[in-house]
Amino acid sequence: xxxxxxxxxxxxxxxxTNSSIGLGRGGSRVELVRFAQIGGATEAFRSLLYLEQVKxxxxxxxxxxxxxxxxxxxxxxxTKGRLIxxxxxxxxxxxxTSTEVFGRRYTIEDLIARMLTDLREHAERQFGKPVRFAMxxxxxxxxxxxxxxxxxxxxxxxxxxxxxxGYESVDFEMEPVAxxxxxxxTLDHDELILIGDFGGGTSDFSLLHVGPGIRKRGxxxxxxxxxxxxxxxxxxxxxxxxxxxxxxxxxAGSCARSMHKVLPAVPNWVYFxxxxxxx
Numbered sequence: 001x002x003x004x005x006x007x008x009x010x011x012x013x014x015x016x017t018n019s020s021i022g023l024g025r026g027g028s029r030v031e032l033v034r035f036a037q038i039g040g041a042t043e044a045f046r047s048l049l050y051l052e053q054v055k056x057x058x059x060x061x062x063x064x065x066x067x068x069x070x071x072x073x074x075x076x077x078x079t080k081g082r083l084i085x086x087x088x089x090x091x092x093x094x095x096x097t098s099t100e101v102f103g104r105r106y107t108i109e110d111l112i113a114r115m116l117t118d119l120r121e122h123a124e125r126q127f128g129k130p131v132r133f134a135m136x137x138x139x140x141x142x143x144x145x146x147x148x149x150x151x152x153x154x155x156x157x158x159x160x161x162x163x164x165x166g167y168e169s170v171d172f173e174m175e176p177v178a179x180x181x182x183x184x185x186t187l188d189h190d191e192l193i194l195i196g197d198f199g200g201g202t203s204d205f206s207l208l209h210v211g212p213g214i215r216k217r218g219x220x221x222x223x224x225x226x227x228x229x230x231x232x233x234x235x236x237x238x239x240x241x242x243x244x245x246x247x248x249x250x251x252a253g254s255c256a257r258s259m260h261k262v263l264p265a266v267p268n269w270v271y272f273x274x275x276x277x278x279x
Contacts, residue, residue: 010123010134013175014116014158016088016143017200017234018044021119021134023127033123037068045122047088047200049114050074052081053102062102066118086235087112089143089201091154109161116165132168137175139202141229174227175199176206184210192225204229239275247271 009024020043022032034041050070054061065073074083082101090096090108098107120131142154155172162170176197183193190211197204206227214223243252256265273279 008127008129008131008133010131011178012116012119012134012136013178014088014112014119014136015047015199016086016202017047019047019115019119020044021123023123031127033119033126035067035122038072042068045115045119046071047115048083048085049087049111050081050083051101052077060102062104064114066115084111086201087115088158089231089235091157092142092145092150094153109157109164112158112161113164116162116167120166132166133170134162134167135171135173136162137178138172139197139199139229140174140176140204140206140227141202141231143201143231145231174204174206176204176227177208177224180206180208180210184215187211190214198233200234202229202231203233238277242275243271247274250274 010021011024011030012021013019020032022030025031032043033045034043035045045067048070049064049066050073051062051064052073054063064070070083074080084099087108096108098105099111100106123131136158138155138158142151145151145154159170176195179197180193180195183195187210190209190213192207192209194205194207204227207225208227209223209225250271251266252268252271254265255262257263
């Protein structure tokens with residue numbers, strides 16, 4: 001028999017660029033966790049980690065921040081530490097197992113778990129209950145995955161990271177399918193829909209039947225007609241928008257004459273840095 005769904009229903013979207021965590025309040029009502037940031041609060045948690053070495057007397061420790069706090073600390077630091085982002089994009093890579101930061105080695109699961117721990121603890125403070133189970137969105141196709149085995153490998157690493165972060169049980173749903181369930185809650189008739197999920201690292205698409213009639217008779221595997229995804233999305237799109245639309249307005253490709261020589265008016269490295277927000 002299937003295990004009963006816990007009454008305390010937590011859903012997590014762990015994204016390449018942004019993440020969110022919410023509590024199902026019944027029906028289509030969801031209460032999202034809010035995270036403090038300069039100027040107020042946000043429901044979007046930046047999926048990044050900043051580590052800094054702090055030296056006191058003859059001892060040194062490594063401090064870490066996640067989300068908006070990580071960005072704020074990074075921007076304030078005179079001597080920059082290690083800013084790590086888009087970790088979800090490396091889950092399918094068998095060659096990237098760990099990295100060394102200030103002499104200490106961290107696995108990719110360790111680094112992701114640090115962010116997932118903060119998500120869990122924020123939710124526990126807001127809802128006043130321990131979070132041990134979560135329904136988590138996953139991409140149809142992980143970035144860099146070329147086979148089903150690659151996707152399985154990436155998912156196993158994500159499960160390990162959740163367990164390291166204190167989650168005892170984790171279930172997964174395809175991200176575009178999860179988005180379709182939310183849309184379905186607004187319908188008074190059945191529809192066949194194509195839904196696209198454009199994330200920071202992947203773009204996923206699903207074709208499925210949804211609606212009150214589907215819910216009433218019970219969902220069947222045949223309702224999902226197909227889904228697929230590609231490892232190309234927000235981060236790459238943003239860089240191309242800057243390269244092709246913004247940088248040309250700021251002089252990219254223009255030249256200047258100096259001492260009978262024609263040279264680039266602005267060095268190319270300036271525009272390369274514009275394509276990455278933290279540079």
